[in-house]
Amino acid sequence: MIKATNINKFYGNLQVLKGVDLHIKKGEVVSIVGPSGAGKTTLLQILGTLDTLSNKNDSSLLINDEDVTKMSDKAMAKFRNSHIGFIFQFHQLLPEFTALENVCIPAFIKGTKKEKAELRAAELLEFLGLSHRLQHKPNELSGGEQQRVAVARALVNSPSVIFADEPSGNLDSESADNLHKLFFDLRDAFGQTFVIVTHNEELANMADRKLIMVDGSITR
Ligand code: ADP
Ligand code: ADP
16 A cells, blocks of 8 residues: 655755655554654655655655655645545644535545535544534534544545544543544445554554654664
């Protein structure tokens, strides 16, 4: 699913990623842990094509067998919207739209027709236990519910891989537990691949594989 070879990232003279190699299989749930400043977010953003690496010429990043480092910006944006889903610590839902509408947005960007997008969004929200919340706006939902709406939004285009950066960092422990179980339910139901940066030990240890990142390298 993901094959990254020799990923380097510099910010000025500061080398934040030091030749990272990574191979993640389809349907795998992988956690990435490590101290603050280790480069976890930077790595996730590069793997998710939100950021670019510093050494295009002697590296490669294959997602679904396509080398995203060789794509134009436009092709990459299109690829990202169809193949990749993101979940962040702060869900970034649009406050003026309902839960259903928020989930539909990536589908609309992809060009999916309104009826089809809404059907898919409603199905996902139902799967996530939110069928009674379709018409609610974000500020009418609890933190855990808002985060599940963000999960549905990440899934609406059926991406093959989901990148999550501290997805439960802002949730109480019960909502966090529910969200963590959900990732595995989704993987079991739809075969999605998850790459999750987290400080939550329980989530990190539930993963099929836990990668430890220190000072720009995966050490274990
Ligand atoms: P982590 O997610 O493990 O906390 P980050 O990937 O956020 O680590 O950051 C790794 C290092 O890169 C840190 O030293 C951070 O200050 C630096 N860094 C991250 N983003 C930028 C940026 N846009 N410009 C300059 N330095 C950055
Ligand atoms: P976390 O530690 O939660 O992974 P950070 O606080 O390191 O996140 O980074 C938050 C945001 O700030 C990121 O978008 C990152 O790229 C940016 N950032 C981090 N460090 C720096 C820096 N030294 N200079 C500029 N931007 C930075």
